[in-house]
Amino acid sequence: MGREAFWGYVFITPILIGFAVFMFYPLIASLYLSLTESDGINPSSFIGLENYTTLMADEEFLNSLKVTLIYVAGTVPLGAILALLVAVLLNQKIRFVNAYRTAFFIPVITSMVAVATVWKWLYNTDYGLINGMLAKMGLYEPPWLASEEWALLSIIIMSIWKGLGFNMVIYLAGLQNISVSLYEAAKIDGANGFQRLFHITIPLLRHTTLFVVIMSIINSFQVFDQVYIMTNGGPADSTSVIVFYIYQNAFLFFKQGYASAMAYILFIIIFIITFIQMKITNRKDVV
Template sequence: MNAFFYKDSTWAVIFLLPHLLLFLAFMLLPVIGSFVLSFANWDMLSPIEWVGFGNYSELFNDEIFVEVFWNTIIFTAVSVPVGIFISLLLAVALNQKIRGIKFYRVAYFLPVISSMVAVAIIWQWIYNPEYGFLNYLLGLFGINGPNWLSSQTWALPAVILTSIWKNLGFNMLIFLAGLQGIPESYYEASELDGASVIQKFFHITVPLLSPTTFFVTIMSLINSFQVFDTVYLMTGGGPGRASSVIVHYLYQSGFEYFRMGYASAMAYVLFFLVLVITIFQFWRQKRKNVY
């Protein structure tokens, strides 16, 4: 029996080894290396200079970091609840038995699998101040639309709207799976008691979707704090720093300004921020289930 056990263990190690080596080379070692580097200055050419907590202290006195930090908070505070709410309504609508329902589901999911480059080009055209579709619609109501992506006021809202549209289908799909797991008997019983559509939604659908909503919230929070491609492709963080976020500034610090230690410190501040928020969400969900 021991021989069979060792034989199985050997084959398990052989099959797992390539994955473990890749994980070690491209995940674990870079994470450890970046953490060590966050306590140093390094431009990839000069020798590493140890500065202790110098990068972290500089970070919290950096006006640009403070600005992009609040831009990230605003981005998250708007895109997460709005995206979850709209995707939940869409999931409820697409859970009905209507003709062509599969087509509608695919249509709403298409932006998720579309290239961000293609999405950015389409939305740049929509936001164009001269011939863009959005300003055309506003003009029908006598409203003179702004220069969206070049405006200090409207650049960040424009990026937020694009991000919500891009990720709507993923959250919708998760909610749709959750909805299909709710027994129809609950709705049938509520109808016998005379419950309205709104009452069924708030007293049956929302409570029973609590685990699904929790998962969608956690994933949306993590993704929103890590947003980069939408900002980079649509506005480049401009005008000024009006639409720049933490990951965009991190990228610039590391690969444009060649301050690898400073960028690493920024990455770990972001990591601990996301970690604290995630732990809080888990604690809140656990407490909610207890009561």
């Protein structure tokens, strides 16, 4: 081993130690914990796959899985489409474009706790700004967070707004790599704006879109903060997502082995969806 390689390993050792202590060990420990009956206080007892088989008959877990899937289906496609449209608009040569980009990105770096609290006030049915404006226009005032039909939709809207800036920046980076000559050639051939968007921009942003979608799915499956702050899983478990149900079992019901099993089920779901997406994209590349 050369001198440069030796010092390279020396410099990355703290990172490897941090990964082992804070990532690898908890990963293995939680896997073992999922095979036990543990409350985090008394000694755990090994029960094998019993936690996993119990999950399959747990109606609350199945409901949280359904709610999470609805949340993912609501946030990921719409969030990606809106981010792409905003990125295309802000990729033009317009005045104050940097100010507009900054305005869209500010929510990304703002604490989710602060954002969720503000939106909870905005959604308030009695003195919230949104319903106040709707009332002045004579429009319907939805019972946002107080209704089973509207609560999850309310969180979806807020989450899309919160993450729009991040996806926008990713798309902007992708747009910068598209040669201007392609658009100029399309203009000469008589292609309008929509044709250039659908035949040049979107196809050439395929890999960027894959990254945005995968990251959005991972983040959406792990949604917790806004649910905990805005609805606490209610009303009537209509916003009880998987991570919130894991939190309840681990820290409120003291079923940490059961919660660990749910966490691994969540990991498997995310892994399978990501794997399928990457396989589909690779096939399109071959074609």
